[in-house]
Amino acid sequence: MSAALRSYGAGLPARIALGLLVPLALILLWDHQARHGGEHAFAFVSAAQVAGALRELWQSGDLLTAYGNSLRNAFGGLFWGSVTGLAVGSAMALLRPVDWVLTPLYHGLRQVPLLGWLPLIGLWFGSGDLSKVIVVSLSAFYPAVLYTYEGLKGVEARMLEVGQLYRLTPWQTFWRIRWPSALPSLFTGLLQSVAFAWIATIGVELLFPTGFGLGTVMQHGQLQARLDIVVVCIAVVGLTGFAINLLVARLSRHALRWRPVRT
Amino acid sequence: MSAARIDEATLRRSVMVASPLAVLLAWQVLSAARVFPPEVLVSPQAVLAAFGQLTASGELARHLGESLQRLLWGFSIGSGAGLLFGLAAALSPTFARLFDPLFQALRQVPVLAFIPLLILLFGIDEVFKIVIIAKAAFFPTALSTLDGVRGVPKAWFEVARIYRTPLPSLVWRVLIPATVPAVLSGVRLSLTRAWLVLVAAELIVADSGIGQMMEMGRQMFRLDVVMVGVVVCGVIGFALDRGFVLLQARLLRWRAQPAGAAA
Numbered sequence: 389m390s391a392a393l394r395s396y397g398a399g400l401p402a403r404i405a406l407g408l409l410v411p412l413a414l415i416l417l418w419d420h421q422a423r424h425g426g427e428h429a430f431a432f433v434s435a436a437q438v439a440g441a442l443r444e445l446w447q448s449g450d451l452l453t454a455y456g457n458s459l460r461n462a463f464g465g466l467f468w469g470s471v472t473g474l475a476v477g478s479a480m481a482l483l484r485p486v487d488w489v490l491t492p493l494y495h496g497l498r499q500v501p502l503l504g505w506l507p508l509i510g511l512w513f514g515s516g517d518l519s520k521v522i523v524v525s526l527s528a529f530y531p532a533v534l535y536t537y538e539g540l541k542g543v544e545a546r547m548l549e550v551g552q553l554y555r556l557t558p559w560q561t562f563w564r565i566r567w568p569s570a571l572p573s574l575f576t577g578l579l580q581s582v583a584f585a586w587i588a589t590i591g592v593e594l595l596f597p598t599g600f601g602l603g604t605v606m607q608h609g610q611l612q613a614r615l616d617i618v619v620v621c622i623a624v625v626g627l628t629g630f631a632i633n634l635l636v637a638r639l640s641r642h643a644l645r646w647r648p649v650r651t
Numbered sequence: 652m653s654a655a656r657i658d659e660a661t662l663r664r665s666v667m668v669a670s671p672l673a674v675l676l677a678w679q680v681l682s683a684a685r686v687f688p689p690e691v692l693v694s695p696q697a698v699l700a701a702f703g704q705l706t707a708s709g710e711l712a713r714h715l716g717e718s719l720q721r722l723l724w725g726f727s728i729g730s731g732a733g734l735l736f737g738l739a740a741a742l743s744p745t746f747a748r749l750f751d752p753l754f755q756a757l758r759q760v761p762v763l764a765f766i767p768l769l770i771l772l773f774g775i776d777e778v779f780k781i782v783i784i785a786k787a788a789f790f791p792t793a794l795s796t797l798d799g800v801r802g803v804p805k806a807w808f809e810v811a812r813i814y815r816t817p818l819p820s821l822v823w824r825v826l827i828p829a830t831v832p833a834v835l836s837g838v839r840l841s842l843t844r845a846w847l848v849l850v851a852a853e854l855i856v857a858d859s860g861i862g863q864m865m866e867m868g869r870q871m872f873r874l875d876v877v878m879v880g881v882v883v884c885g886v887i888g889f890a891l892d893r894g895f896v897l898l899q900a901r902l903l904r905w906r907a908q909p910a911g912a913a914a
Contacts, residue, residue, distance in 0.1 A: 406745070407752035414753070486667035496671060499892075500885035503851040504862070507869035507877045512691065527762035585681060587761035591851055601762075610767035616765045633759075 433616040441616035450605065455624065458589055458601035460519065465524020466585040470578065473523070473532020479532070481540035482562070494533060502527050502584075503591050515596040520589070526589035528581035535577025539570030575640035580635050586629050680805040693874045698882075708865070715883070718849060718860040721777070725784025727843040728840050730792040731783070736833075737796025754793070762787045762848050766855060775856040780849070787848040788841040795837020828905070832863035835899050843897055846888050861887075 415435060422434040432443075445451035480487045480494075508521060508523030513519040543566050551561045593603020602621050675695060681687065682694035687695075706709035729759025740747040740754075766783060773779040803826065811821050861880055868876030 403748055406748040410749050411753050411756070484663075485764075486664070489670040492667045492671050493674065496885070499889040500881055501847040501850040501888055503847065503854060504865065504881055504884040506854060507865040508874075508881055510869055511872065511874055511877060528859050587763060590761055591763040594763060595854055606764070606767045607843070608908060610770055614773060615771050617769060622760055622768060623766050625764045626756065630759040 411610070416558045421596040429464055433619065437616040438619050441614070441622045445617065446622060451624070453618075454600055454602050455628075456594065457599060458603065459628075461524055461592070461601060462585050463588040464521045465526075465589065466581060468521065469525035469528025469585065470532045473581070473631075474530040474536050474574075476529075477536025478540060481537045482566075498530055502588060503595065506592070506595055510596065513599045515598050517599055520592045520596060520599065523592050524588045527584040531577045531580035531584060535573045536570065537578070539573030539577075540566050543569040543571065566637050572640075572644055575636075575644065579633065579636050579640065582632050583629065586625075586632060590625055591600050652788070657777070661844045681760065690872060695879065702879045702882075705864075705876070705879060709877070714859055714861050715887070718853065718862070719887075721780050721784060721860065722845055723851050725849070725853030726788045726842060727782045728781065729785030729788025729845065730841045733789040733794075733837075733841065736789070736835070737793040738800060740793075740901045741797050741800035756788050758794075762844070763773045763851055766852060770856065776867070780852050782858070783852050784845045784849050788845040789839035791836070791844060792837045794835050795840070797831070799837075800826075802833065803829045819840030832903060833903065839895050839899065842891055843888070844913050846891060850884055 425530060439618050442451075476494075478491065480490050502523065505526065506519075509522055511559050513522060529576070547565050547569065548561065551565050556564065589601070590603045590606075593599070593601040594607055595603075597604060602625055606618050607619040609615070609621065678692075682689070682692050686692075702711075703876060704777070736754075740750060745793055762783065769779050769786075773782060777869050783844055807829065808821075811825055816824070849860075851863045853860040853864050857863040857866075861884060865877050865880035865884075867881060868874070
């Protein structure tokens with residue numbers, strides 16, 4: 389164990405250097421293209437311009453405002469989608485008639501690519517924040533239902549038999565047996581919901597030009613051919629996605645630390 | 652006992668058929684009773700009529716043909732490149748060290764966020780759409796190939812060495828059977844993602860394709876056309892996924908448990 393750690397530590401600087409090689413080469417190539425210009429020179433921006441755009445967006449406060457709006461939409465949608473998903477998934481797993489009625493509808497609706505709903509939802513609810521939150525909720529809803537259902541259904545039969553032996557009430561069976569054994573699956577669902585909600589937020593903002601989120605800023609940048617602004621937004625979107633995923637993964641590891649297996 | 656079980660199975664099946672029909676019926680009743688104005692809720696007949704009209708005029712076939720062609724190109728390029736990348740990264744530690752950080756960083760950014768950047772770089776022509784679909788298809792296949800090939804237990808190679816297995820049979824009898832299931836599930840995800848992103852990209856910029864048909868329908872308040880688009884998107888998405896699962900089951904028929912059964 390310690391030997392493995394040591395060899396890992398010794399190789400680390402070399403590894404980081406190797407890993408940085410390709411991105412650095414790409415950035416240099418990009419920068420070179422921007423300054424010495426080939427036929428696509430208009431499309432490339434130098435690293436200095438990107439830094440300038442970042443400063444500009446930061447100082448005008450646009451970046452923070454847009455970021456705040458996007459995060460609010462994402463978390464709003466995530467909240468509503470997960471809560472309804474949890475409720476629907478539990479109802480489907482615990483009550484057989486509900487399962488029979490909703491399963492074909494759920495799988496039917498799920499086939500439509502998420503953003504394919506946009507034109508319809510746009511016609512029904514306008515292109516304001518409500519439509520955005522609905523689409524983001526939908527993106528979080530699907531995985532929430534699926535993993536709640538699978539988690540609650542997947543409880544081991546012998547556990548339920550032990551519950552019967554102890555004459556647990558249905559509520560106790562749910563709370564003491566089904567819920568804990570469903571938790572790992574629930575967290576997998578949450579992880580997916582979070583990722584989808586963030587993707588959907590950006591997609592919706594790109595498609596509905598109302599409001600003011602990161603997607604909107606990108607869209608404006610694209611229309612004004614300001615690649616520097618677009619690049620700044622991509623970086624922020626990517627870093628946020630990474631941070632959220634990391635956070636949820638940590639959270640789930642913490643919440644599931646009683647489990648003997650590694651997740 | 653067995654009679655009761657058969658009864659339950661029949662009941663279950665009939666409820667599962669009845670529930671979508673009930674939704675259709677409710678839709679019909681609501682639109683016939685004009686609970687909502689027709690601009691908000693078109694009748695099922697109107698949607699069917701629009702479908703007939705779009706089919707008869709050849710418009711639907713043209714849009715769908717364009718979309719599927721884009722999907723085919725983008726998906727083949729993306730998942731092919733993903734397969735090669737995954738193989739290279741799994742087999743060569745140097746390659747992995749060089750490209751892994753860049754790969755992981757790009758993976759964090761939702762595909763949709765790249766749309767403005769790619770529009771600036773490639774314009775809004777066919778190239779842009781194929782690149783964005785390829786990008787969407789690349790990552791799942793690359794990841795699952797990487798995991799699949801890395802996941803082959805070392806002991807299997809040792810056993811093969813003890814038996815002095817020649818390289819061709821090592822590849823054919825050990826490596827391919829050990830990795831194909833994982834790779835295929837990644838390719839399946841790639842296909843789903845590619846379809847999702849295709850529809851999204853066509854909603855944002857396109858002069859043809861199923862997404863553009865829906866977007867035009869939205870702008871002209873043709874709810875019937877939008878509904879046709881939503882249904883067609885769903886059916887195509889479903890057919891693609893089912894088709895792939897069948898193919899997967901066929902390719903993996905040597906396994907005890909057919910892969911299609913679980914999915």
